[in-house]
Amino acid sequence: MTTIPARNSTREWQALDRAHVHPFTDHAALHKVGPRVIARAEGTYLYDSEGEKLLDAFAGLWCVNVGYGRKSIAEAAYKQILELPYYNTFFKTTHPPAAELSRTLVDMTPEHFTHVFYGQSGSDANDTIVRMVKSYWNLKKQPKKKTIISRINAYHGSTMVAASLGGMSYMHELADLPLPGFVHIRQPYWYGEAGDLNPQDFGRLCAKALEDKILELGAENVAAFIGEPIQGAGGVIIPPQNYWPEIQKICKKYEILLIADEVICGFGRTGYWFASEYYGIEADFMTLAKGITSGYIPLSAIMVSGRVAEVLTGMGDFAHGFTYSGHPVACAVAIENIRILKDEKLVERVHSETGPYLTKKMQEFLNHPLVGEVRNLGLMGAIELVKDKKTRQTFDPVGDAGTICRDHCFKLGLVMRATRDTMLISPPLTWTKADIDEWAGLAKQALDLTAKDLGVA
Ligand SMILES: Cc1ncc(COP(=O)(O)O)c(C=O)c1O
Known part of the structure; x- marks a missing residue:
């Protein structure tokens, strides 16, 4: 049986991948750092080619509703x-x-x-x-x-x-x-x-x-x-x-x-x-x-x-x-x-248990100096990062704060997406309250580090 060759170096995959035109990607920026190679996944965790474990709070691309690894x-x-x-x-x-x-x-x-x-x-x-x-x-x-x-x-x-x-x-x-x-x-x-x-x-x-x-x-x-x-x-x-x-x-x-x-x-x-x-x-x-x-x-x-x-x-x-x-x-x-x-009654669980719990955890972020608004329905949510909470003034240029926060998330082992300066969450529907707690802890750390970088207290 042919399988994808088990290369043992991230660099080898990155070199091969230079022949690849990626969707929604700035290729000059990509080639400076090389792509992150996601090698496998299980449940709600991704593992990259360096063996690092990431909590996927984005269900791939809003899609892995039942989680990874379903035999x-x-x-x-x-x-x-x-x-x-x-x-x-x-x-x-x-x-x-x-x-x-x-x-x-x-x-x-x-x-x-x-x-x-x-x-x-x-x-x-x-x-x-x-x-x-x-x-x-x-x-x-x-x-x-x-x-x-x-x-x-x-x-x-x-x-x-x-x-x-x-x-x-x-x-x-x-x-x-x-x-x-x-x-x-x-x-x-x-x-x-x-x-x-x-x-x-x-x-x-x-x-x-x-x-x-x-x-x-x-x-x-x-x-x-x-x-x-x-x-x-x-x-x-x-x-x-x-x-x-x-x-x-x-x-x-x-x-x-x-x-x-x-x-x-x-x-x-x-x-x-x-x-x-x-x-x-x-x-x-x-x-x-x-x-x-x-x-x-x-x-x-x-x-x-x-x-x-x-x-x-x-x-x-x-x-x-x-x-x-x-x-x-x-x-x-x-x-x-x-x-x-x-x-597994996953939709019912999102409706009556994990969706409302995510709302509760997200509301706690409203005290954070960077956070202007939080909103979610079920397991689909957004955290708006703003320069001034009272006036809803955005950062200039728009998008930098989101990128900084997303990069901190990655370093902390968390995948979230940023649109403008809005952090988005859309995890597998299999998430439990414990998963939401883990997410909230990591997201809080990422927000704190972002606030520090941006000089917002
Ligand atoms: C609302 C909506 N419609 C259509 C699409 C396009 O789907 P695909 O990427 O499978 O072509 C997307 C993709 O994210 C989407 O979010």
């Missing part, structure tokens, strides 16, 4: 590879894993979702949704309805269409985006942008931005609105409670399709199976990826509502699909992953 998932993949490693789902064909998973997803998602389409990533799923949205309005004989509204600072992936849906200006600059037909409105970022407004008034104002944009473009030209129930990569931005109900009303009023991108929020991250349940969102499409397989193998799924599916599946040939749509091994892994989430 039953490996066995499900192994068994499926021997049984049927590949077959496509084109041309009137299916296989047991795709059929089983489809039924499971329809049963576990909000009731109005009746159909599912598979991809490999959140990006290609969102790309596919755009295609479905356009087809839908063509079939409804409203071919002018084509513009899609999203939000500044949203993240929906990295293909040309998904990055156009996203509202990250630095991603747009890279490749002349957004493509025509994608526009962006303000985000519901209360702490950063509300000024003196209370959350309710700010929520209403941000939702009204959607109505204003629809009226500006003409409802007859607007196809859909897309949003992450809670923005993840943008900084765990938890909208005011009235925001989503208002958005839902506006979409209904102007006949705009609603897309809930649950790539991060789905599969229990917020203490609900899907954050749409928490906010009462009744979307036409729901994007799923990451937690669907806990990242063990690539898979994404698009949930389609009954009323949209009826139109799309009644149109003759749906001329769209990927070689790996509904890949049997990925579907088998997803089925086992969902079994674990259910049998």
Whole structure:
């Protein structure tokens, strides 16, 4: 059997890795230090090639919901590879894993979702949704309805269409985006942008931005609105409670399709199976990826509502699909992953035990001189680092404090992510109160060291 050669030097791997273009990486900076080589993982801990142990408070990239090292998932993949490693789902064909998973997803998602389409990533799923949205309005004989509204600072992936849906200006600059037909409105970022407004008034104002944009473009030209129930990569931005109900009303009023991108929020991250349940969102499409397989193998799924599916599946040939749509091994892994989430009652645990406990521990950071705000829903949270807590003044340049803190975390054996100067946490859903205590101790040390570096007392 071929295995990855057991090299015994981090330097050897780093040298080989110079042939690798990394995602979201400044390569000049990378080559100065060389990449950290993560060699293995178990439970909630990563081990690098130097044997150092790191507490992963980010579940890989918001995805390893059941934690690392699950033998039953490996066995499900192994068994499926021997049984049927590949077959496509084109041309009137299916296989047991795709059929089983489809039924499971329809049963576990909000009731109005009746159909599912598979991809490999959140990006290609969102790309596919755009295609479905356009087809839908063509079939409804409203071919002018084509513009899609999203939000500044949203993240929906990295293909040309998904990055156009996203509202990250630095991603747009890279490749002349957004493509025509994608526009962006303000985000519901209360702490950063509300000024003196209370959350309710700010929520209403941000939702009204959607109505204003629809009226500006003409409802007859607007196809859909897309949003992450809670923005993840943008900084765990938890909208005011009235925001989503208002958005839902506006979409209904102007006949705009609603897309809930649950790539991060789905599969229990917020203490609900899907954050749409928490906010009462009744979307036409729901994007799923990451937690669907806990990242063990690539898979994404698009949930389609009954009323949209009826139109799309009644149109003759749906001329769209990927070689790996509904890949049997990925579907088998997803089925086992969902079994674990259910049998171990991980979502319930996040909802009633570890989510509230994380809230409590995060609140303690509010006394820290660097911390302006903390927020979380379930095991998805953010700590805002500011120069002045009273005025919410940010550091200049924005981003340095976050980078300093993230680097301290690494040195202390903790993985957290920084977006601007906001520290983000999104651990495996297997975390216990003891794991949260361990995290809180390390995070406090990192905050203290960061405050010292920045001269904040
Ligand atoms: C909300 C959201 N949508 C889509 C994506 C893109 O998923 P992928 O990286 O699998 O293409 C991400 C990735 O982080 C995401 O957070």
